[in-house]
Amino acid sequence: MKTVAIYSSKGGVGKTATAVNLAYAASVSGQRTLLCDMDSQGAASYYFRIKAKKKFNSDKLLDGDIARNIRGTDFSGLDLLPAHFSFRNLDLALNELSKKKRRQALAKLFAPFAEEYDILFLDCPPNLTLLSENIIEAADILVCPVVPTTLSLIALEQLLKLFKKLNADRNKIIAFFSMVERRKSMHLATMDKYSKYPLFLKTFIPYLAEIEKMGILRQPVGATARQSPAARQYEKLWQEVLQRGEPV
């Protein structure tokens, strides 16, 4: 099982849309996929119309009570571990663990699923905390959506700094431009300046109404229309992530 974290410390860069659509693309290509919604807002769970069981919370998550809280989505080969409101306190709960355990806690939690799933996606909340360190530890690939704006690039820079601080392998990071509006000259100029760096993938995700509509239709763009431009773009993005990270 390869773990792919969709991560950025900045909010509103399209993390959840990326996680949902890449997970869908992976499952359609035959990989047994689990998407873990780590964000207490539960947007990924909402997109799949899945609610967590009443007794599920962050304590249960950290206790390893995961298997019976995983739920099947409407799509074959794609399961979801739904978010819970209590996940907002995950950092506090991680902090309570012994110093030795706390950074690897997440990686250990998902290790028992290695046989059952080919790919584990982590849809991460926007922060730079102990949870982020856990995510960096657990992930084989860290996909970072970057809106071609200054603030989003700063978030990427912060991530690189954190990697350095943790002495983590920078090759894990894969960035791509997200929510690109080609009519905005700033977007084009930023992409022009940064896309030469090998950190960035060639594929970018444009700002498209059909991605916005996921909130209304509550399903991945590929499930609504497999051949739509957005679905094709996510499919392409997944292929490039696969190629770059060789996760399978």
Added chain:
Amino acid sequence: MIEQIPSSIFFVDADFDVAAIALRLDGDYAVSEEEVDRGEEEFLDTFEWGLYWSGLALARRGRRYRLFSADGVVLGEGKGPRRKRPFWWDFPDGPIRDGITAGADIRALCPKLRMSRVRRSFHLLNVDEKTVLRLWLDHVVVGGDNQGPVEQTQLRLAAIRGYEHEYQAVRRLLQAEGLGQLVDGMHFLDPVFAGAGITVESVGSKTVVILERDISMGDGLRQVGLAVLGDIRRNLPGTIEDIDTEFLHDLRISLRRTRSLLTLFCKVFPEIHCNHYRSEFRWITQTTGKVRDSDVYLLKEGEYRSMLPASLHSGLDGFVRGMRAYRSREFRAMKKQLTSPRLARLLKDWQHFLENLPQPAEVAGRDLLCRNFAAKAVRKRFRKILAEGEKLGPDSPDTMLHALRIEAKKLRYLLEFFHSLFPAEDVILLVKHLKKLQNNLGDYNDLSVQQEMLGTFRSPVRVEDPKQVLVIAAALGGLVVRLADRQRQVRGEFDSTFADFSGDESRELVQRITRPAEDDHFSAGEGGRQ
């Protein structure tokens, strides 16, 4: 541990109303029909139902294939080979290829059942319009067994992880209606096969004969002979059609078994002239030899390739091309003989001979129990193996090993023919020991034959380029060296293999197997002349 997702199949009427399920459940549910899929579908399996016995089913519509588990769950689907009877290696990488490899082995996948199918897919939705249960209504029509087409409708439920409550609720609902259900251990195609009059034969290339414990020698031999004749007839059409290499392989086993039986007949009924059958069965066995040999070399292509450095692979390709051409030529010749009136007459006469074997009353003094006769034959053959094996030294000629191999084979046939008359566990154990010896002797012989053939093979394909001739010669030379090394190694293992076989355990097993039962009215020593 991998979470098992429950599923079940119910037998329903063709007009079963799936939408009505939602109305009868407690809570706010709806059923949505997702798609209707209709068309002609055929199910493929090996001659011996290898996929069925592995708990699988492979369906095909045009070039679209779908692999099912025994409980009807789709394990994989996708585009596959165009050929009528594909092999597992014709499939692209993926779950279908991975799933069928072990069950299909080297056998072709042949169409076994053709059906017209209408599959309607449904989702049970909860109040959030989330799918909480998948349902399929499969209506199939198959050609019946002399009674016109057979129709059947199955409703399949597949739970969704985390929503088992809804699965159980619907299941209870259907059970309360008294609907029939596919029980655990049943294959989802079983009811369709039963309706269509298709019998799934048990796995194995040899028909297993169960003889009554007190059967007379004549009747026992007749039953075994007819069963082996059945194996010959079973494998003949597939050999002639060249469906896969196993038909010919199994045909040759049946022919050799027949010849071994003939030796027993000649001993038991010396007044009956078996010579005609002996020479005719020798003729047909020899007719099939060259094609089988070339099959063996072609099946070993991958193994040979791994023995050679990459620089000699093109030479091996040249050899394989030549071997294929040689096989085609020899196959045409073999097919001519297998479809000849001579063989048809031989099989007909042989059947007549077996069915009209003299009754014990007609052959005085032969009213022996088959069990005693078989026991004596086993004992004699075992002793002969021990005697011949003990004579073998490190410098003994290959002919002595060959002779021992034949004796071991004869013992194996005896144990297989008459196994039902002996204590089952002892026979299984003795055969297990015997197999190890046979493998050693068989490997030695195969390696010897291969070296000789590779050293003398003359390809019917003319190779003009002298460089290519050299590369082929180098590849074959390389193989001969590797095979000779391996043969020396196998020869070195003979002493310990034989010592294991000839040890006390095998001797005790033979004693137990051949010990006469207390209620027998013949002691082994009183058996007929042999």
